Amino acid sequence: MAAIQAIRGMNDVLPDQAAYWQRVESVLVELFGLYGYREVRFPVLEKTELFARSIGADTDIVAKEMYTFIDRNGDSLTLRPEGTASCARLGLQHGLFHNQQQRLWYLGPMFRHERPQRGRYRQFHQAGAEAFGWDGPDIDAELIALTARIWRSLGITAASLQVNSLGDAAARRAYRERLLAYLSPLRGELDADSQRRLDTNPLRILDSKHPATQAVLVDAPLLRDHLDQDSVRHFEGLCGYLDEAGIPYEINPRLVRGLDYYSRSVFEWVSGELGSQGTVCAGGRYDTLVEQLGGRHPVPAVGFALGLERLVELLTLGDNENPSGVDVYVVVLDEAARLAATQSAEQLRDRGLRVQQHCGGGGAKSQLKRADRSGAQVAVVLGEEEISAGRATVKPLRRDAPQFSVGQEKLAAALAKFFES
Numbered sequence: 048m049a050a051i052q053a054i055r056g057m058n059d060v061l062p063d064q065a066a067y068w069q070r071v072e073s074v075l076v077e078l079f080g081l082y083g084y085r086e087v088r089f090p091v092l093e094k095t096e097l098f099a100r101s102i103g104a105d106t107d108i109v110a111k112e113m114y115t116f117i118d119r120n121g122d123s124l125t126l127r128p129e130g131t132a133s134c135a136r137l138g139l140q141h142g143l144f145h146n147q148q149q150r151l152w153y154l155g156p157m158f159r160h161e162r163p164q165r166g167r168y169r170q171f172h173q174a175g176a177e178a179f180g181w182d183g184p185d186i187d188a189e190l191i192a193l194t195a196r197i198w199r200s201l202g203i204t205a206a207s208l209q210v211n212s213l214g215d216a217a218a219r220r221a222y223r224e225r226l227l228a229y230l231s232p233l234r235g236e237l238d239a240d241s242q243r244r245l246d247t248n249p250l251r252i253l254d255s256k257h258p259a260t261q262a263v264l265v266d267a268p269l270l271r272d273h274l275d276q277d278s279v280r281h282f283e284g285l286c287g288y289l290d291e292a293g294i295p296y297e298i299n300p301r302l303v304r305g306l307d308y309y310s311r312s313v314f315e316w317v318s319g320e321l322g323s324q325g326t327v328c329a330g331g332r333y334d335t336l337v338e339q340l341g342g343r344h345p346v347p348a349v350g351f352a353l354g355l356e357r358l359v360e361l362l363t364l365g366d367n368e369n370p371s372g373v374d375v376y377v378v379v380l381d382e383a384a385r386l387a388a389t390q391s392a393e394q395l396r397d398r399g400l401r402v403q404q405h406c407g408g409g410g411a412k413s414q415l416k417r418a419d420r421s422g423a424q425v426a427v428v429l430g431e432e433e434i435s436a437g438r439a440t441v442k443p444l445r446r447d448a449p450q451f452s453v454g455q456e457k458l459a460a461a462l463a464k465f466f467e468s
């Protein structure tokens with residue numbers, strides 16, 4: 048019988064990798080808290096209508112990529128392809144937007160039936176932050192500053208910021224007509240995907256990477272020249288805050304997003320080290336989404352989501368040390384030493400040291416080999432000789448330092464000193 052494999056585009060995280068994930072997640076939790084964002088958790092499954100109404104029926108996500116099925120009650124359900132729609136639904140449903148402003152964050156798996164490739168998966172993970180109830184550009188800048196701090200904390204330098212403004216709905220409608228008037232006579236020169244988008248979502252043609260389409264776009268009208276005055280002021284405000292905060296950015300007039308709910312500011316952080324799927328973080332304003340989902344009053348909102356697989360890849364590409372492994376490996380040379388070894392290991396753990404105790408048999412050589420592979424800094428060796436003398440042998444594994452012997456009652460203190468030096 049053939050062994051069962053995971054579903055294409057859905058990844059397992061193996062122990063060596065998990066340590067990077069934990070590091071990313073703990074930095075995110077800490078930094079979201081540092082900016083006053085509070086966690087929310089929402090279901091992986093939602094009614095299909097939630098995504099159709101928010102992301103937009105003509106977007107690639109809704110038209111082609113959703114995991115949708117009819118459940119046993121006959122309801123159409125969808126595995127969430129992103130978190131913003133659910134976050135807005137959650138806030139509305141629980142009255143969180145009623146005379147209140149909210150800074151929220153979430154983290155978890157999302158699902159899109161895309162063509163898998165490096166950095167693009169069918170199950171992937173996003174961490175997102177969403178701010179509801181503020182309409183000024185200061186909160187947009189705050190979210191961008193938060194992302195900049197995330198890169199700094201993780202030691203990631205290879206991400207650059209692109210920003211743009213999409214204007215309000217009326218400005219986009221007017222621009223859409225201008226763009227259609229320009230592109231329609233040139234339809235034959237566009238790539239097949241862009242030809243299809245001409246009929247569904249023409250603004251998305253702007254971020255086509257296809258050389259022929261890019262050539263056609265050189266003389267296309269720019270959205271920037273058709274923005275409403277409020278959006279222009281808002282965007283200038285955002286750029287001013289970024290300048291003040293010393294966060295470098297590039298204005299990319301072709302930056303449009305793949306989801307329909309955006310208005311005004313949009314932004315992306317892109318890394319050149321990830322191949323074609325280089326966007327590690329993306330977001331923007333969605334001032335009309337809450338009303339679209341049934342809210343009685345408009346709730347201005349802005350947020351971002353970062354792709355954890357891409358972030359983890361950036362970390363593993365850098366010369367960041369793998370944070371996995373233990374501090375101490377306890378080598379147990381014979382059965383007589385096992386009880387003392389277990390007690391020593393527990394005492395070291397009481398002191399906060401990460402300890403792996405050898406289980407099963409094996410000679411000194413093979414146990415020391417395992418100690419080395421565990422990533423431990425030192426091996427603590429306990430055998431008959433040590434037990435009868437009430438001592439332990441400490442063997443440094445990564446430093447060029449001599450092994451030494453220490454009384455068992457002083458082992459924890461001696462190791463603490465060793466790790467400090």
Ligand code: HAM
Pocket residue numbers: 128129130131132159161166167168169170171172173175176177305306326327328329330331332349350351352353354355356357
């Ligand atoms: P998005 O651009 O669709 O936006 O996704 C955000 C990020 O999720 C991407 O920049 C990328 O890092 C990651 N991502 C998306 N699709 C995949 C995939 N198939 N495989 C791996 N990573 C992926 C949103 O989802 C919006 N909800 C962002 C937002 C929040 N806007 C406002 N608030």
